Amino acid sequence: MAFTTSLQSRLMSSFLGERVIQSAMNPLQPLHRSGCPSPKDVSKQVPRALSNLADILFNKRNQGSLQTDKRKRLQKGKVSPRRPVPSHVPKPPYVDSRQLPGISSGPEVHDAKGIECMRAAGKLAAEVLSFAGTLVKPGITTDEIDQAVHQMIIDNGAYPSPLGYGGFPKSVCTSVNECICHGIPDSRPLEDGDIINIDVTVYLNGYHGDTSATFFCGNVDEDAKKLVEVTHDCLQKAISICRPGVEYSRIGKTIHDHAAKFKLGVVRQFVGHGIGRVFHSDPVILHYRNNERGRMLLGQTFTIEPMLTMGSINPVLWSDDWTAVTEDGSLSAQFEHTLLITENGAEIMTQC
Numbered sequence: 161m162a163f164t165t166s167l168q169s170r171l172m173s174s175f176l177g178e179r180v181i182q183s184a185m186n187p188l189q190p191l192h193r194s195g196c197p198s199p200k201d202v203s204k205q206v207p208r209a210l211s212n213l214a215d216i217l218f219n220k221r222n223q224g225s226l227q228t229d230k231r232k233r234l235q236k237g238k239v240s241p242r243r244p245v246p247s248h249v250p251k252p253p254y255v256d257s258r259q260l261p262g263i264s265s266g267p268e269v270h271d272a273k274g275i276e277c278m279r280a281a282g283k284l285a286a287e288v289l290s291f292a293g294t295l296v297k298p299g300i301t302t303d304e305i306d307q308a309v310h311q312m313i314i315d316n317g318a319y320p321s322p323l324g325y326g327g328f329p330k331s332v333c334t335s336v337n338e339c340i341c342h343g344i345p346d347s348r349p350l351e352d353g354d355i356i357n358i359d360v361t362v363y364l365n366g367y368h369g370d371t372s373a374t375f376f377c378g379n380v381d382e383d384a385k386k387l388v389e390v391t392h393d394c395l396q397k398a399i400s401i402c403r404p405g406v407e408y409s410r411i412g413k414t415i416h417d418h419a420a421k422f423k424l425g426v427v428r429q430f431v432g433h434g435i436g437r438v439f440h441s442d443p444v445i446l447h448y449r450n451n452e453r454g455r456m457l458l459g460q461t462f463t464i465e466p467m468l469t470m471g472s473i474n475p476v477l478w479s480d481d482w483t484a485v486t487e488d489g490s491l492s493a494q495f496e497h498t499l500l501i502t503e504n505g506a507e508i509m510t511q512c
Contacts, residue, residue, distance in 0.1 A: 161322065161333065161359060161370060161439070162341055162430035162465055231353065233489050234337050236478070237346030240303050242329050243310045251319050252363050252439065260326040267443055268436030269459045274367070275500060278436060278461055281318070281362055281369030282498050282509030288312050289360045289371050290512055292332070296375045298352045302334035305358065306345035313362050321361035321368050321439055328482060333359035333372075335483075340467050340475050340492045341430055342482040352378035355388060357494045361439070368439050370463050371510035372496040383470065384491055390422045391468040391493040394447075398466070402499060402506035404458045412446040415466045425473035427492070430484070432463040435498055456501045461509065465496030 245251065254261045270278060292309050310331040313320045320331030328344075335343035335357040336350070343357075350356060359372035374388045394415040401410050411432075419426050432445030443454050447466040471490025478485065486492050500507040 161361060162432065162467070231337065232351075234339060234485060235348065236480070236483075237301070237303075237348035239329060239344055239346045239480075242323070243307065243331060245314055245319060245323070249314055249317060249319050250363070250366070252321065252325075252368075254326070254439075255319070255324040258324075258327045261439070264434070264438040264441035266441065267457055268434045268438070268441050268461050269457055270436060270461065270500075271459070274436065275459065277365050277367040278369065278498070278500065278509055281364040281367045282371070283369070283512070284313075284316055284318055284364055285360050285362045285369035285371045285498070286510045286512045288362065289358060289373060289510075292358045292360065293373065293375045296350065296356060296358075296377050298354075298378045299349050301347050301349050302336070302343070302345035302356070303347055305334055306330050306332050309358075309360060316362075316364070318362040318364040321363045321370070322359075325439065333357070335359070335492070335494070337491055338486045338489045340427055340469070340484045340486060341494060342484055344480055344482055350377045353380055353384075354378070355380060355384050355491065355493060357492075359494075359496065363439075366437060368435050368437075369510055370435050370439075370496065370498050372465065372494055374493040374495060386422065387424060387468060387470055387491055388493045390419060390424055391466060392495050394418050394466045394468065395464055395495040395497065398447075398464050399497065399499060399506050399508065402456060402464075402501060404456055404501055404503065406456050408443055408445060408454045408456065409450050409452050411464060412448045412450045412452075415447045416449045419466075419468050425469040425471065427467040427469060427473050427475065429475055430465075430467055432465050432496075434460070434462045436461050458501055458503065460501045461498060463496055463498050465494060467492055467494040 295305050322328045323331045330345045333342050334345045335341050354377040355374055357374045361370040398411045398414045416426050426448045428448050434441035469486050469490050469492045472486050472488040474487040475484040476487050498509045500509050
């Protein structure tokens with residue numbers, strides 16, 4: 161799961177701060193969040209009523225284009241009650257607190273035992289994601305996907321990391337069509353031609369493994385297929401340059417350069433993160449061209465998770481405080497892996 165940037169590029173986890181936008185008087189401004197705003201940050205927290213108004217205005221503003229659009233805009237469904245986790249399954253410290261944990265400073269660098277634990281968590285996350293992908297078909301609801309993912313994770317003695325993180329109500333993120341990330345599983349059935357990102361994180365033996373992929377539902381048009389293909393290629397190209405001593409900024413340049421060849425946008429507000437014993441930690445991984453400092457360390461684990469769009473790169477936050485959609489309703493795709501920096505490059509920890 162991703163981090164976000166604030167107005168002054170203060171880098172926080174997307175699961176680590178108050179939801180704010182540029183102006184409470186203009187609810188359709190791009191989304192920004194900050195857990196610890198700087199003195200210069202003039203953003204204001206969005207009241208619940210105003211956030212609801214943002215949904216209404218957003219839908220009304222795009223009503224004209226809906227009439228000629230082949231694809232219906234994403235609509236909210238009903239969210240089922242939170243699913244229980246057996247008491248014998250170890251839980252991360254943040255569960256049930258409803259408080260967003262502060263970002264952990266310093267990189268996650270592991271000894272041999274820690275690396276093996278990360279491999280186990282990553283492998284399980286990959287297996288769960290692969291299974292979830294087989295469920296994608298017209299007519300299935302994202303809530304049904306969540307139920308299956310939840311059961312598989314707890315059957316393996318692990319905890320679904322998103323569940324209870326800052327109040328997040330489900331065990332997996334399901335982001336359909338224009339949803340950039342953090343879509344909440346609900347009663348909406350998938351439709352023929354949809355694309356859906358499924359973001360799985362598991363907490364196993366005290367370590368998190370985090371991965372996501374975008375899947376096709378039925379017959380997907382060529383433009384959507386190209387978006388998904390390029391997003392996947394961006395991740396693979398970024399992984400290929402990782403090794404000890406490489407600057408983190410090279411990740412963003414690699415992704416941005418490849419996306420630009422196909423005139424696709426790179427979302428800036430959501431970024432990758434360190435991961436291990438904690439869900440989110442340093443370093444912040446930007447997916448666009450940047451001059452941030454810092455170099456990769458041997459034995460370090462972090463995620464890369466580029467989000468590309470066919471149109472606007474600006475997110476708008478729904479009133480559920482999680483679902484982030486593109487400002488213009490254009491399609492978005494994402495892929496994510498957890499990586500271990502080795503002597504020879506990067507080991508993908510989240511693959512079967």
